[in-house]
Each structure stands twice: as C-alpha cells, then as structure tokens.
Amino acid sequence: MTRPYLIAAVLALASTVHAQCGSGTPDATVDGEEGAYTATVGSEEVYSGDDYLAAITAGLEGISSGQRLSVIASGAIGTGTISVGSGITFEGCGTIDAGFNEGGRGAxxxxxxxxxxxxxxxxxxxxxxxxxxxxxxxxxxxxxxMNLSGGLGIRFERDEAANTDVSMDVITVTGAGSHAVETWNIDGLTINSVVATDVGECGLLLQSTTNAQVGSVEGENVAAGTGYATFRMANANGRLADGSYETNVYVDSVVSRGGGRGVFCVSESGGVEIGSVDLSDNENNAILIENCYGVSILGGTVNGGGEVRISARDEFENTSDISITLEVNSNTVNESPCADNMTWDITGDATLSVC
Structure with missing residues (x-):
C-alpha cells in the first residue's frame, strides 16, 4: 500500500486548491435567512418559504447525478434528514443545526x-x-x-450493506456525547485527519474496516471516565478476508491529551502500523492492546497517565505479533499475560513489568 503520509499530503493539497464552498456556478442553491428561504435550480425558483429543510429537499430533488447543491443559508432542520443521492455534491456552506432524531436517523x-x-x-x-x-x-x-451539544458525529452502520473506497479530508468534532467518527464495514478508507475535543467516547473508532490509511488522530478530553480512546480499533478491525492480519491499516500519528485511553486495540483487531504517538495524562491506559494481532507502534512518547498495557482475555486467541518502540516517562509498562512474539524497545524512566 502507499505510505499514509503521502496520502495525507495529497489530501491536504486537494483541500487547499479546492474551490471555496458555493463558488463558481452551482447547479442549485439554497439562500436566505431564518423565516425566508429560497431554493433555486438553474434559473428556476423551486421553493420559497420559512422551512429550511423543505428548501434543501427541493434543491436536492431538482438536481441529478453529477450536479451540485450549495446551501448558502444557515438554519435548523429540526429532527429531519437530508438525503444525498448517488453522484450528488452537497455543500453545507452555512451552518446546519440538527435536532435529535429518536428513530436513529442521521441529520x-x-x-x-x-x-x-x-x-x-x-x-x-x-x-x-x-x-x-x-x-x-x-x-x-x-x-x-461539527460543534455539537451531544449525539454522535459520523456513523457507518454495522448491520447494513458494506462500503468501499471512502475518503475524508479534515473532520473536526467538538462536544459529541458519543464518538466523533465511528466506522463499520469499510474496505478502502482514507482519512487526512480527525480532531476531537470534549467528545464523550472515541475520537476515531474503526471496526471491521480494512485497507485504511489515516494521517493524524488528535484528541483532547476524549472519552473521559470511560474505557474508550482517542483512537480505538475493535471487532476484527484490520482482519483481512482470508483471516490474516497482514498490515493494512496505517496511521501516521495519534495525539491524546487527558480524557480516557490514548490508543486501544481490542477484540481480534490488528494489522496496524502507527507511525508515532504523543500521549499525555490519559486517566485510563495510555495504550491498551488486548487480544490483537500484528500491531506495530514505531515511535513516540507517553508521559504520565495510565499504564502502557499488553493484555488478553480468555475468549479470544492470545495477543501476538506486537512491536512497541516508545519513550515512556512517569508511567509503567505492563505485559500480562505474556503475549506471543512480543518485541519491546522502551526508553525513558518507566517502570517495566514485561515478559
């Protein structure tokens, strides 16, 4: 696979040169202000009124694959849902305020x-x-x-059809009660960066996702008081179709300050290489690798916080094929039970209890 830092650089360049939101000549627009919205498709006005969601829906219904809707106006959609179809480009240039949909739908x-x-x-x-x-x-x-007061940021569903070739540039989530970004069932995922602040659960949670390349994951006060982490892999993440854990998930860097765990791999996940970590003052484990296979952390630092831990539970095969290179200070490094084919390269003043 292409090295992830190259992918991140390409995405960063793409975001720099991409036209500004709403620029040029969109095929459809939603404009106006609270109480007075207008949707226009080409030169035809297709909606005029006080319903922001209705204006957006009219704009989307007026275009087809290969066309673009630019929502210039800000407004509230309540508990409604905006549905983006195949080949449609949807630009939210204003601020879209979303309410809580009890049916489990997305805004x-x-x-x-x-x-x-x-x-x-x-x-x-x-x-x-x-x-x-x-x-x-x-x-x-x-x-x-997303500057939220609760809810979950981005969700790929577990029990529905799988996804292929998904890309994300810069995802910034503040205030989510659950995860900032949660994936299930993606083959082929590229992310430039995820930045999560004051998020209740994970910053980036990858599950049953393969062939992934991630630039950076940054978390501040993420998963406080929980067992979640700034970056977490779970539920056979990185396990290939043949059951192997050949490296196919690459993460350039993970930065975590405070909150719960920093990095957490669990439940038969693995096949991952993390270039570097910078973890400080995590109240739970700075790093926990539990029943995972084929995990490499190539460098970085851990300062204070919860211990760096290699572990395993009885219901899965023992943790194996792990390589950790780190500077660890004001902390402990603990391997219990002993992993299979475990390689440590620890510097700093950490207390070591390893096999």
Missing part, C-alpha cells in the same frame, strides 16, 4: 449510493447521528466541522 445521510460528495459542512445541535452512511462506494467527505 445527513447517504445510503446505498455511489459517488456522493460532501466537500463542506458545518453542523451544530444534538443529532442522533450527525452523518449516517451505509452501502456507499466512492463516498467523499471533505472539510467537516
């Missing part, structure tokens, strides 16, 4: 689609899911900013 969804694009989005509110996906191919998410 924005793209389901069973090919080539949907959401290059820009700013969202506020307390949605059940800010964005919800399944059955997508070639989905592209760009500069996504």
């Amino acid at each position: 924005i969804e793209s389901l069973d689609t090919d080539g949907a694009q959401i290059p820009y989005l700013t969202m506020t509110g307390n949605p059940y899911f800010g964005m919800r996906f399944y059955g997508t191919s070639g989905l592209s998410l760009g500069q996504i900013t």
